[in-house]
Amino acid sequence: MVAFSITSSGSSLRPDRRLSQIVLAGAGAMALAACGADAETSEDSEEKPAKWAPVELASAGLGEVEEIDPAALEELTKSNKVRLIDVRTDEEVAEGMIPGAEHIALDEFEPTKLDLSDGREPVLYCRSDRRSGIAAEKLAQHIGKSVRHLDGGINAWRDKGLPIKRPAVF
Template sequence: MRSAGVLTILGAALLVACGDGRSPYAHGEERRVSGVLTIDAGALATRMEAGEPIQLIDVRTPDEFAQGHLEGAINIPLDDFDPANLPDAAGRERVLYCRSDRRSGVAAQQLAEATGQTVLHLEGGIDAWALGDRPIEDGAR
């Protein structure tokens, strides 16, 4: 019985040792969690710079939005977020974000469940965006 436990531990150690040591979510990558695709700030910036059609939805409060937001974003606070009443994306991919990524994660999950579509959600929120010295637009829209 004792040898079975030792074999289990050795097997687990072997599996860990076989990994390449990299995070599966390295910079510039995306990961999917039940209909929600998480995108990091660098990957989003690259897509925006390439002119990809993106609809940015900021789910923070109006006061937070007025203090600064991603260029072109629309503000739909989480408390008012209703997937059935969102503006038409007009063929654009939707990316939701908030300050850190908790609220946008909730909204993205709601949207994915309501539409059956994959929804992008900015990992680390606007805080992660700002850490990369990326542009933030001031004022309410």
């Protein structure tokens, strides 16, 4: 089962893995509840069948993926409280990056190896926002908190006339 969400521009559909996970988790909880609904106890036993409590999906460690628009990200980068991560390929990064970003290509992005101990909020971006959404989903699942990524990617950033910096050596 795959759920779909409409992008903020409303022009395309893309898989929404988090929604699919929530739906599957809910279906699994309902299946377990149904299994226990007919549980019988012997008459000489003092135990009663367990009552099934609703499943709280938020406690299942599923962080959310949120989009941030270019103007809001520009303001956030000024605060020095953000760790901006570019998940594009080496070739794409050679064409320019958002100033202050670090590069970790999506195929090398491993949330378990990402040191987040400095307290800065990780914000991810790519060319259009598809790959950064994938990386943000992985990171959100790992840390169990919401993770933001740039809506429209560096293309939207560039379209707003915001600064791009070419890396010195790549």
